[in-house]
Amino acid sequence: MKTHILHIADQKNIPSTSLHLNSTISFTKIIQEIRKRVNPQGAADMDPLMMRLKQLTDEPRFVQPMTLEETGEFPLQMAHIYRMLVPGLAREEDNLIAFCPPLEPTVFYGTDAFYDLMMDKSFERLNCQVIEDCSTLSKDYVRLVYSVILEKLYGFPPIPQALQTISIIDECTGLPRYYRVNIDNSYVDVSPIGELPLFNLERLRKGWQEKLDPSVILEVLPLSLFTFDGFSILSLTDITIDYAQEELKNILINRDRGNAEAQYHQITGSLRTLVGSPHIEFDLIPLIRVNNRLIINPSTIRTSPIHHRLVEAGYPENKLQELGEEYFDHPELLFMPTMQVDDSSPEYLQIFKSVGVNSFALMPVYCSRELVGILNIYANKDGEVNEAVMAKLDLIMPLAEQILQKDILAFNRRLDEVIKDEFTSLQDSVEWKFKEVAWDFLKHEGEPQEPGKKRLQKINFKDVFPLYGAIDIRNSTLERGDALQADLEIQFAALINTLTLIGKRAGFGLAETMLYNARNFIEKIRNNRSDSDEVQLQYFLESELHPFLRHFESKGQADQPQDEIAIAIADYFARIDEQKGAAFANRRALEASMGMVNTAINQYLDLVKIEVQQTYPIYFEKFRTDGVEYDIYIGQSIAPERPYSPLYLKNIRFWQLSSMAAIGKMTHHLVPSMEKPLHTTQLIFIHSGSIDIAFRDDERRFDVEGGYNIRYQVIKKRIDKVHILQTGERLTQPGKIALVYFNEDILKEYLAYISTLQNQNILLNDLELLELEELQGVNGLKALRVGINFEQ
Structure with a gap:
């Protein structure tokens, strides 16, 4: 002292x-x-x-x-x-x-x-x-x-x-x-x-x-x-071990942001702190396959010390690829505190020994019983990778599972993005333009290039008339939040009952800590739910709570087949089964209903797109949101070989209005079939003049071009939640079609379309002419709103 x-x-x-x-x-x-x-x-x-x-x-x-x-x-x-x-x-x-x-x-x-x-x-x-x-x-x-x-x-x-x-x-x-x-x-x-x-x-x-x-x-x-x-x-x-685990959790939460290589160094640094040895190296390698062929994640390999040793020793990449395939085909836990290899040992162990590895462990990592990668632990000194190190690493295996699974998902997501970005299938109506530009590129390939000039010509279409429509599921964000909240209430009610029972019957003090954390999480979710809270909750459940409950599943005595704790735990896990459990019922119902709505809308639009193309070529592009948005462009520049007439534009405008009525009616009649009743709103933006569009290389899609034309894009993106002037009422309402316009000249044309559809009993006789509130940088907007006749 x-x-x-x-x-x-x-x-x-x-x-x-x-x-x-x-x-x-x-x-x-x-x-x-x-x-x-x-x-x-x-x-x-x-x-x-x-x-x-x-x-x-x-x-x-x-x-x-x-x-x-x-x-x-x-x-x-x-x-x-x-x-x-x-x-x-x-x-x-x-x-x-x-x-x-x-x-x-x-x-x-x-x-x-x-x-x-x-x-x-x-x-x-x-x-x-x-x-x-x-x-x-x-x-x-x-x-x-x-x-x-x-x-x-x-x-x-x-x-x-x-x-x-x-x-x-x-x-x-x-x-x-x-x-x-x-x-x-x-x-x-x-x-x-x-x-x-x-x-x-x-x-x-x-x-x-x-x-x-x-x-x-x-x-x-x-x-x-x-x-x-x-x-x-x-x-x-x-709290060194707890702190290292928390650091790994934070890295996992932010895995999609920041520098991947720097994050990998953070992971290995946290693992060294966890095991208490600066001499141990770690490789955390996800199992990634493309067309069933193993792909070693480049960002992981770049930071792998043992990979550097093998490359410096002259081992070719294809040989290392073969060794990886050999292990992943037959994964097993290998633990060798002191490496002893001979001619009968697997080749990859012989190679590791040859580059100075003398203490070694190789752990296959599984997530939901699926192999997601390996954790490779190695050191130069004999006995450095020992039983104590392995026991500490067991604590972070759930986090390692999540990190590897997230790496796999990120890779696959990026692969999909590349496919969509670089190889998006072209519509017939504009494919000819891409072929012309590609042919022009090939004709001049090899010629000297002027400084600052792009090889490929810009792909654009001038003086096309745009039509924009949006079918949105009403209050979809609130519905998702309510479904999640309701499911979590069911899950945590069962969870708290189970933990309380364990604390009383098993006398296990840690159950009180788990119970305290569980109550804290559900209270936080109730009061101020955020994306970060939901992520942290998921990691708490999968990494701490569920392993704790699994410990008690097999603790019942042989003469007590109806062990109270085991029954409660089994009931809890049955409730959180994503396919059948009660704690996912609200989310399943919502997703099923949203899927039903969107599938119906997409199928309808795909069919009518073919039909409307028969009159005159158009460019039609859909965007998936919680509902469906679409852009349509029509004009002489899209089909220069075919004479263009304003009648084609009027025809497609009339088609758009009638199709919105049909979609509104269709989704309304789907409501009784839905597990979770959902309603849609229908919105059309009327732009009377023509605009220019160009193909954007960075997004691989068409977008408006030019300062004046961008105004059209700005208005289109801001009107989905616009309110009626001085009322606070949202313009878009279930059972109605809202048509936003800027120029009075177009009003007469659309009033004629509405009158025609009212005479056909497709629309109701409740037409409203409305003024809209001022949006940022946009004023003077007006709207028509008319009800859909669901009885006809």
Whole structure:
């Protein structure tokens, strides 16, 4: 034990809290606690507490308030207090514990292990580094101080504290270790100077707890109004393994963003911290196949030390590919703390040995029983990859599964994007233009190229008339959120019941932690659900909660076939089955209904597209949203060999309006067949003039061209949620067709189309002429809205 005074906040890498407390060091409260527990009937020489009390009170100065410097005069008394606070069987070298003045970051007594960890041998410099930034530390310290004031003087429940985390470089390994800082204020008394101050509780709650603004409570309850007496107990808990796991979770969440190579180095760095060895290398290689042929992920291989060794040793890529195929065809766990290979060993082990690998493990990684990749662990030194390392790696295997699965999905997604971007099938109406440009390119291939001039001509069509339509599923985002919320309520009801049962029947303390985390997650989802919360919830369930429940599945006794815990767990997993479980019923119903709507719309549009093309060639492009959007372009430049007439444009405009009525009617009559009733809205944007469009190489699709024409695109993208002027009512409504227009000249033409369809009982006689609210950069929009006759 040591009595060295350590001013933690004065060190260069620990920011000062800049708060002054009227505090006094005193051991009066703990002495009073001991007096209450002393057996008055016992003999003084036989009662251990009586003996401790005598040893503490024999020195009159020790029971008086003391200064920081005076604490060093009582090492014997503080050793007695330490022994009463720490279990008798605990070894001092295992405890990272110290005493501080009330709520102040200054240590005056602690275990040798604490001082050895925190300070260098000269006691002049801290070894540790605080993880949080200065602003976070300051807020956390204010919350800590005032939580004690509010709890002890105002009867507030304890306020959870955001505990600080420090990192310390291990002198042996050179790797960081992480510790959580805990502070126990059980032996701190708070007293007001004068009368107990009153304050506005509502102001405190809003200003401090919601905005986390320390200045609010400092103003309401200045610290100068209070005195603090006693001592605080500071302890450190090694959370290196938990911290490394959390880092891996964060990498997994952000896997699609940032530099893949840098993220791979972060992963391997976290794994070294987890196993506590700087000499071990890791390869995390996903199983990616294209046309059933193994593909080694280039971003992973670039960062693989063993791959560099093999390449430098002269092994060709095709040979390494063959070795990978050999292993993935027959995957198995290989664990060789000391590699011993001979001529009968697999060739890849012989190759690894030849490039200096002497300690080795190869772990196949499965996700939902499907092989998703391998975790390769190796080192130059014999015995470096040992049983202890393998046990620690077991903790992160669920995360490794997710990382590899995400890499596979990202690769396949990118592959699909390339196919769509580079090889999108061309419609017949515009294919001729691409052939002409390609032929022009081939004709001039090999000729000198002018500086700054592109080889390929620009593919564009001038003076085409656009038609835009959108069929949207009403409130689809809200419906998805409600379905997820309802399913999670079902899942967590079963989960909480199961965890409660485990805690009661099995007496397993960890069940309380799982139960606490589960309740926290469902409360967060209920109150303020975000994409990040849903991702973290999924990882909690798959990586922590479900393995915990699986542990109890096989714990029933042979003479107890109806074991209550096993039945509850089986019921829970049955509920979360995506295909049949009750906890996915709402999402299944919603997806099935949305799929029914979109399939019907797409099939209808595909059929009528063929029909309308027979009159005059058009370019027709659909976009999948929660519903369906489409663009149509028609004009002489699309079919230069065929004479164009405005009649073709009028024909397709009439077709668009009648098809929207048909789609609205069709989706309405699908509602009784849907598991989750959904309604659609129909929107048409009328643009009276012509525009120019061009093929965009970066997006592999046609888009408007030119400053004036872009205005058409801007309006089209902003009108889906437009409101009627001065009413707040959305323009688009189920059972109606909304037609947005800008130019009054086009109104007469569309009124004739509507009248025709009303005479045919396709549309209702409820036509509305509406003015729309001003959009950003767009004003003067108007609309027609007419109901669809569902009875005809």
